[in-house]
Structures are given as structure tokens and as C-alpha cells.
Amino acid sequence: MSRLERIAVFCGSSFGSNEEYKENAIRLGKEMAKRSIALVYGGGAKGLMGVIAETVHENGGYVIGVLPESMDRPSVRLKKVEDELIIVPDMHERKKRMYDAADAFIAMPGGIGTIEEISEIYTWRQLGYHDKNIGLLNTAGYWNHFIGMLDEGTKEGFINERVRALLIAEEEPGTLIDRLQDEEFTVPEKLG
Numbered sequence: 001m002s003r004l005e006r007i008a009v010f011c012g013s014s015f016g017s018n019e020e021y022k023e024n025a026i027r028l029g030k031e032m033a034k035r036s037i038a039l040v041y042g043g044g045a046k047g048l049m050g051v052i053a054e055t056v057h058e059n060g061g062y063v064i065g066v067l068p069e070s071m072d073r074p075s076v077r078l079k080k081v082e083d084e085l086i087i088v089p090d091m092h093e094r095k096k097r098m099y100d101a102a103d104a105f106i107a108m109p110g111g112i113g114t115i116e117e118i119s120e121i122y123t124w125r126q127l128g129y130h131d132k133n134i135g136l137l138n139t140a141g142y143w144n145h146f147i148g149m150l151d152e153g154t155k156e157g158f159i160n161e162r163v164r165a166l167l168i169a170e171e172e173p174g175t176l177i178d179r180l181q182d183e184e185f186t187v188p189e190k191l192g
Helices: 019-034 047-058 091-101 112-126 144-155 173-182
Strands: 006-010 038-041 063-068 084-088 104-107 133-137 167-170
Touching (some): 019 047, 019 173, 038 047, 063 091, 104 112, 104 173, 144 167, 167 173
Parallel strands (some): 133 167
């Protein structure tokens, strides 16, 4: 895989109940800025979304926000930190633009939207629509149940083992970025 220039990060627009989520968002933002990896994110100012954007920006990194028209208002966006702010018609176009702009994907802790975003990107990889690496920043074991569900689906024959292996999970931001950068995965020709 060539050098990662941009990572799309999916995450919560709230902080969650564990302070580690915010702390790891800051660590991820610093790590991305240090490595000159641009952040592509959902354009929001609140929660983990706002923290990672501010951290990348404050540490000299490049920030690209992608925001649906319906959310383009001062209470939602962080216009002061984005080097680029792309306004799109709707949530579907938001995901597509984030996908198009990114070399890899990370999901930090988040809610239904985060789960939907990372699941769709993972499905697209399974179907061969892209070959970009996908990772979960598994802060404080947040993604353990999701990973367990995938493992159960694999055990029960619903998810091909090689497809299951396409999703990387790490607790430390630097380790996750290293794996997204270095590992190459292939999708099986016949999906079971």
C-alpha cells in the first residue's frame, strides 16, 4: 500500500461516558498530524468529532470536513479549523465524498451513525468496490461486542474468514495507523 495521505474518521458527535474516548481521540489526532495524514471527517463541532478535528488542526495537520446542507449551521460545524469544508446535499453524499477523499478508514467509538458508516465501508470492501484498509480504534474495548458479532458470524458461516480479516482493530492510535499503512488484504473471489 502506498503512503496514507488521508484517513476518514467516523466517530461520535458526543463524548460518551468514558474519558478514555476523548483522550484517544486526541492521541489519534496528534498522531495523524505528526505523520502528515489529513483528517477527513463529518464536519461536526461536537463530541469526539470536534475533538479530533481541533487536535489535528492545532498540531499543524490538514482537516477536511464534509457536512450535509441540513447541518450547515454554526452550532454544528467547526469552520475555524477546517482547511476545506465541503457542503453536500445529504448524508448519502457525505459518506460518498468522505470515501472518495480517503486512503483508509477508522471508526472511533460512536453511535448508530458511526456503526452504519463503518459497516457500509466494510461491506463495500467485501464487494470489491474498493481496496482501502479499515480499522476500529477499540478504545477501552468499545468495539469488543461488534467484533464478537463478526466473529460469531464467521463461526456460523455467514462471514467468510478472509472478509472477517479485512477489519483491523487496535487500542492504540499509532499501532492502528501502522497496520492500516502496512497490511495488505485480499478479498476472496467467491464470497461465502
